[in-house]
Amino acid sequence: xxxxxxxxxxxxxTRFKVDYLNKLERMLEKVLPHAMLKAKPxxxxxxxxxxxxxxIVYNILSGKDNSGxxxxxxxxxxxxxxVVWNSYISSHKKGQxxxxxxFPLL
Numbered sequence: 816x817x818x819x820x821x822x823x824x825x826x827x828x829t830r831f832k833v834d835y836l837n838k839l840e841r842m843l844e845k846v847l848p849h850a851m852l853k854a855k856p857x858x859x860x861x862x863x864x865x866x867x868x869x870x871i872v873y874n875i876l877s878g879k880d881n882s883g884x885x886x887x888x889x890x891x892x893x894x895x896x897x898v899v900w901n902s903y904i905s906s907h908k909k910g911q912x913x914x915x916x917x918f919p920l921l
Contacts, residue, residue, distance in 0.1 A: 875903065
């Protein structure tokens with residue numbers, strides 16, 4: 816997807832054009848010839864999951880009343896103490912869908 820974005824032929828008004836999934840499918844076929852990944856449902860599903868998880872991380876780092884979270888630049892992950900994380904999970908239903916293994920705690 817980064818390659819598609821950088822080339823620019825599949826970008827329109829900061830969003831991907833309609834045919835980008837098909838191009839992405841062809842690119843993956845070259846790299847992973849026997850994976851049989853398809854734009855629908857495989858790639859669409861993964862992109863939806865990434866968008867949802869990104870929204871949660873963005874909310875954790877920049878949302879109201881979410882102090883105690885920070886970004887570890889070296890390890891490229893969100894960090895927080897157990898008390899902060901547990902408080903967030905209890906008050907945000909979407910936060911429960913992300914496993915702590917994805918965002919290790921301090």
